[in-house]
Amino acid sequence: MLAVSDWLVEPTAPSPGRAALADAVRQSARTLEHLAPGNSVEVRVPPFVAVQCIEGPRHTRGTPPNVVEMSPRTWLLLVAGVVSYDDALAAGDIDASGHRAGLIADLLPLVPIGTSGDR
Numbered sequence: 001m002l003a004v005s006d007w008l009v010e011p012t013a014p015s016p017g018r019a020a021l022a023d024a025v026r027q028s029a030r031t032l033e034h035l036a037p038g039n040s041v042e043v044r045v046p047p048f049v050a051v052q053c054i055e056g057p058r059h060t061r062g063t064p065p066n067v068v069e070m071s072p073r074t075w076l077l078l079v080a081g082v083v084s085y086d087d088a089l090a091a092g093d094i095d096a097s098g099h100r101a102g103l104i105a106d107l108l109p110l111v112p113i114g115t116s117g118d119r
Helices: 002-009 018-035 072-080 085-090 101-107
Strands: 041-045 049-053 067-070 094-097
Touching: 002 018, 002 072, 018 041, 018 049, 018 072, 018 101, 041 072, 041 101, 067 072, 067 101, 072 085, 085 094, 085 101, 094 101
Parallel strands: 041 067
Antiparallel strands: 041 049, 067 094
16 A cells, blocks of 8 residues: 555545555455455445445345445555545446445555645
8 A cells, every 4th residue: 555655635646556545445445355254345446446344234246236346446545544435426437236336445544644734
């Protein structure tokens, strides 16, 4: 997360390299998977990762009924606590389906970072 933190809090900061972005997305998604084990919600952050989390009804074939999908930047903004799930959803930055999809909001942020003025 440190490798991408400036990019998340400062819009004019240079974009991180693809490897750093992929690592931050994958590690944070796997942290969510570890903190909330289960198979009832699938979190997708293409093209880097998809994880299943949160206990509840399990799906076994096809598209799961509870899916949350977003861009890598949106995911990392949520993970860092720079934006809230509700605000990102209202802005259309999250595509969520299923009545359990919103449960990930209770698990975020995972790695809160301050704004550039806080550092």
